[in-house]
Amino acid sequence: MRSYGRNDRISNLELFALMLVFVVGSLLTLPVGYAAGHDSWISVLIGTFAGLGINGLYAYLCRRYPKKSLVEIAHLILGSWIGKLVGLLYAWYAFYLGSYVLRNFTDMTSAVLLPRTPTVVLGIVMVVLTVWTATKGIEVISRCSLIILLFIFVSTFIGCVLLIPNMEPYNLFPVLDNGWHAILLGAGQIATVPLGETIVFAMLIPYVNRTKFVGRTVLGAIGASGGLLLVTCFVNIFVLGEIAGEQLFPSYTSFMYISVGDFFERIEPLVFTVWIFNEFTKLSVCLLTTSVAFAQTIRSKDHRVYLLPVGLLILLFSTFLHPSQLDVVEFVKTVWPLYSVPFLLVVPLLLLVVSLFRRKGMHANLTDAEPK
Amino acid sequence: MFKKLLASGKSMSVYVERSNPTPSDSEQQSSSLAELEIRLQEIFSDSSDVVFRTFSIGGEVDALLIYIEGLVDEKQLKETILSPLMSSSDSSFSTTTDNTEFISFLQKSLIANGHVKRISRIHEIEQEVLKGLVLLCVDGYSESIAVSVPGGSVRSVEQPSTENTVRGSRDSFTEILSTNTSLIRRKIRSSRLKFDALTVGEISRTGMVIAYIKGLENERVLREIKSRIEAMQAEAILESGIIEQFIEEKPFSPFPQFLVTERPDYVVSALLQGQVAILTDGSPFVLSAPMTFWGFLQAGEDYYERVVYANLIRMVRFLFSMIALLLPSLYVALTTFHQQMIPTNLLLSIAAAREGVPFPALVEALIMEVTFEGLREAGVRLPKQVGQAVSIVGGLVVGQAAVQAGIVSAPMVIVVSLTGIASFTIPRYNFSLAFRILRFPLILLAGVFGLYGVSIGLLAILVHLCELKSFGVPYLFPMAPVSLKGLKDALFRAPIWTLYLRPHSVGPRSKGTGKN
Secondary structure: OHHHOOOOOEOHHHHHHHHHHHHHHHHHHOOOOOOOHHHHHHHHHHHHHHHHHHHHHHHHHHHHOOOOOHHHHHHHHHHHHHHHHHHHHHHHHHHHHHHHHHHHHHHHHHHHOOOOOOHHHHHHHHHHHHHHHHHOOHHHHHHHHHHHHHHHHHHHHHHHHHHHHHOOHHHHOOOOOOHHHHHHHHHHHHHHOOOHHHHHHHHOHHHEOOHHHHHHHHHHHHHHHHHHHHHHHHHHHHHHHHHHHHOOOHHHHHHOOOEEOOOEEOOHHHHHHHHHHHHHHHHHHHHHHHHHHHHHHOOOOOHHHHHHHHHHHHHHHHHHOOOOHHHHHHHHHHHHHHHOHHHHHHHHHHHHHHHHHHHHHHOOOOOOOOOO | OHHHHHHHHHHHHHHHHHHOOOOOOOOEOOOOHHHHHHHHHHHOOOOOOEEEEEEEEOOOEEEEEEEEOOOEOHHHHHHHHHHHHHHOOHHHHHOOOOOOOHHHHHHHHHOOOOOEEEEOEHHHHHHHHHHOOEEEEEOOOOOEEEEOOEOOOOOOOOOOOOOOOOOOOOOOOOOOHHHHHHHHHHHOOOOOEEEEEEEEOOOOOEEEEEEEEOOOOOHHHHHHHHHHHHHOOOOOOOOHHHHHHHHOOOOOOOOOOOEEEOOHHHHHHHHHOOOEEEEEOOOOOEEEEOOOHHHHOOOOHHHHOOHHHHHHHHHHHHHHHHHHHHHHHHHHHHHHOOHHHOOHHHHHHHHHHHOOOOOOHHHHHHHHHHHHHHHHHHHHHOOHHHHHHHHHHHHHHHHHHHHHOOOOOHHHHHHHHHHHHHHHOOOOHHHHHHHHHHHHHHHHHHHHHOHHHHHHHHHHHHHHHHHOEEOOEEOOOOOOOOOOOHHHEOOOEOOHHHHOOOOOOOOOOOOOOOOO
């Protein structure tokens, strides 16, 4: 707790905004969850419920140990050595996630806005900005996210309204055309990629000033993101139909259809600037959580020391992890959901089970008065 | 070694030179008038504006008047002090001459002025004379009387010159501190309005007043402002801007953290919102803190006009402040990188206009923006007689001729002039400076990275704004952090009866009770 620095308290509303922006960041830019073509909205529904489950799990865990981060909880109930291992695992998870966020971001910016600029230059600019932001602390990031959230709502709303002429609701039919398998595959992507990534917030929950309501906030944020995802999913299906799943950036492609009175055409770069804001928030959070998790693992007092090295490593990783953008997208669609299962489910479940047994062992004589 | 000695010798001599006439804090006034006069002559040596006037009270007791010419109303001095004292008959004070209470008798019965004060220390005498009071010393007494007979030429209360409103009071602050406090007091007839007087500046000894409304003010801010002003080490305070720079939190931020205004009604409304105002003698600009981002975008009419119009105009102002910040950089980004976003017909005409221009859009924008800043600076400095010349040169040569010669394109001239006009819609001059400064890095970023650069620049500004605080109040309050109560008066304003004149900004206080 001492290592949190000065700007170290955020309200529940700020946590809500931060999580929403964090989740929406990859929702809109990645083609995840479209395995079932025009049935993907069912994937989104199922995936959202699964995401609520995953997030409920660690929110409950954090509630049992107020003012403790996931790494500190692991230290507490699994002992120092296994705790260190868990800490490193989560530092790695956030770090790896950050690399993918940056890679996806630079790829997309390069494809959409600046085709002739080397991607590493875009990455350097972004990393410099996020490291600078992360040194200011969680408070500044989450306040930024409040403003960014406003932009997201406005741009999504305007985008959807302007797309109405291009919408074709009959694209939804026939329902369940591709069978349940594809739908569940898509649901798995939704649950693990955008919604499950919020496990990094288990490192940030101790910053929240009123821990009592954190569970509600987390579930609310996931529910709201699921809602937003559902809206964009419907829009994409209405506009693009079956090809929604085959696009590299489905939402972006949809926005390309906007045309108002032959005057406002091709305004998707404006929407894209809002996504830059999203990715910026997401990368800042990854950077911060990696540093915090690492600092807590090695019991270091100040996590800010590690921000710059972590930022540079993220930059490095993002450049050589994959040979091409298609490779990244394929990896995120097929490997990432499986890869993230231990981080999202196994370890938190393990922690929860051990903590339940520990608690029982410790208070064997007391009547069971645990909060539900 | 030798150098060192020399240096120490020099500083010694300076020390001796200075120490001689300067009175120590405890030096008492001599009761002999002759001695006192010699001492004061010594203090005020080579000061031609200090007047020593000897006379005798009722033809019996010698007395001395000291004052500074030009700070005192000589006519009033004659009427209220000289004439009554000189002409007072023997009988009227024969009963009291032996009495040691003679001084208080003078004070009570003979001097017909409002402000009268008794002092006995040389250093106090020095101070009071320099403040512009008239000192009356009487032979045989070790006490003097300081009488306030303010006069001399001062600027009268005029219309505000930098902050105009269609509706609202027409007075503005002047250089005289007492006039300024009176302008505020006229609008708040409450004993809860407090004026805390201070003196700052080792040499200038400038008078200052910290104004606040007891019970509404944010105590933490008040304490902080006071302690920062006391910790200030300045030789002279010539303008309130110097105080601002001494006590603001982030001196290198482009954004101002104080409201700077010459309108009493703005100060009063700031005080009613719980802010603390700082008035400085010699400056018609009053500081007030804590301020938020939204506060800088508000003008008096926002409250004086009816709610629908007020909100509309506030939106216009917000839109134009964004134009002032972003238009040139967006133009550069779109014409350089993202031509597809420009509607086709518009793109064609822009391309046609830019055809003969030898510079890339980035260079063109920088040239025009710098020129515009130069024109603006020239406009502020130029003597009134040559104003016509500059506007002709600026308008015709830089505008039309440059376009006709093909050095800059016409759309760029339009963009730059629109930006210039937009920056004047920001009601606070010091706030519009921030937008002027930030425009340039944004143009550079747009020229290098296009829209990506602009978003990166905007993000950096956003992060800075989220971090910035004015005396502990977050700059973006009530948007980040969110306060529903505060949102009643940020981007939009709710009807006036729901505001209760206590819109926002200072935070954690309930309605006018003054508790918590």
